[in-house]
Structures are given as C-alpha cells and as structure tokens.
Amino acid sequence: MLIDWFQNHQEILWFTTIAVDLSFAILLFRLFGRQGLYASIVISLLLANLQGPKLTEIFGLQTSMGVILYSSIYFATDLLSERYGKAEATRAVMIGFVVSVIIIVMISLSLQYLPSTNPETADFAQSVHQATATLFSFTPRFVLGSLLAYLISQRFDVWIFHIIKRKTQGRHLWLRNNVSTILSQAIDTVIYGVVVWWGVVDFETAMQLALAKYFFKIIIAFVDTPFIYLARDWDVDGKDWVAG
DSSP: OHHHHHHHOHHHHHHHHHHHHHHHHHHHHHHHTHHHHHHHHHHHHHHHHHHTTOEEEETTEEEEHHHHHTHHHHHHHHHHHHHHOHHHHHHHHHHHHHHHHHHHHHHHHHTTSOOOOOTTTHHHHHHHHHHHHHHHOOOHHHHHHHHHHHHHHHHHHHHHHHHHHHHTTTOOHHHHHHHHHHHHHHHHHHHHIIIIIBTTBOHHHHHHHHHHHHHHHHHHHHHTHHHHHHHHTOOOTTOOTTTO
C-alpha cells in the first residue's frame, strides 16, 4: 500500500527522498565526524552515477535522479566548511573529483568485457550487459561536462561560503548555506547544459533543460538548511567507539 501511495504522490516521494538522503548524511556525520561527511560525498557520487540517468517528472517538470541524489554533496561540503574550515571542505571536493574519475574509468573498463556465451546463462548475461551499457556508456561529452561542472562548482561553493562567512562575521549560517549552494548549483547547471547538451540540442533547448533541473536544485538548497543547523553544534570529534 505504501508503494502504491508513493507512486501516486510523486512530489511527496521526492521530498521524502531528499529528507532520507540528508538524514543519512547527518547520521554518518554523527557516527564518524568529518570522515562520515567524506563517505557521504562518495556515496552520493556513486548513487548519482548509478541512478542519475533515470528520468522522472516532479511538479510536471522532467528531472533526473542525479539531481536528487546530488543534494547531500553540497550539504556535506558546507557542513565541512562550517565545522572544519576551507581546507577540509576543499579536500572533500578533491576526494569527490578523484572518486568520480575512478568510477568513470572502472565502469568504462567493465563495459569492454563481452557477456558470457554459456548456454545456461547467455540470455541473462546478454540482458545484463545491454542494461549496463544503456546506463553507463559514457560519452566523452558527458565525462568532460560532469567532471568539469562538479570540480568548478564545488570549488566555488567552498570559496563563496567562506567569503560570506567572513563578511557576516560568522553570523547567518542560513545565508551562506543557501547563497553558496544556489550560486554554485547555477554554475554546475550552466556548465553541464553547455558542455553536455549544447550540440546534442540547440542552445535554447539546452538551457531550458538546465533551468528545469535548476528549479529542483534551489528547492533542495532550502530543504537542507534545517539539517545543517541540526548538525552544526554536535560534538562528534574525538569519538572512538568504532576503534574501541
């Protein structure tokens, strides 16, 4: 019954997914401190690569799962910036970039393996191979656009976050969290739209596709604000219960 209800209420499912995604991010932070936020970024990148091509419609606009599953990355870098400073947030961004490169390289290599021809498993192997190729046949345009958009927008997010924090003398966390995320997401959206879509479609259509996704990104930026306030003052450093 719950599955049927969510399928008939996609907008509620969307907000629920964002809340769950951000809840897992702060849970990782609660349990493991800054390492948990690094893990959250890696997980989000993995999920965005795995489920990013899945398209759906929310509020009558087409979007992808990648937009939804990308939300906790900006949350994690902003929380790292707030708690541990610019250097730690930049380190997390670069970890995410390297992880993205590794994901793309390893998946591209895996696609070069031909499916099994064993009579007992050939049909299954062929269907899985085709499904995997459909999801992960990365084009050079996609690779360049996604990596460039991630690196530039995330580095900008960390930079502008600390500019605003300095200008406001550490006050108004909601302001720097939202402004940094909204501006950096705009950069991410424009770069991805120009590099990935422009040429496949005309420039106007590319920007229309980008703006539709940006609408969802702005909402996510506002939704994550209560989560960063919740986690900002937690005493998570020095926990050694895992090792002990």
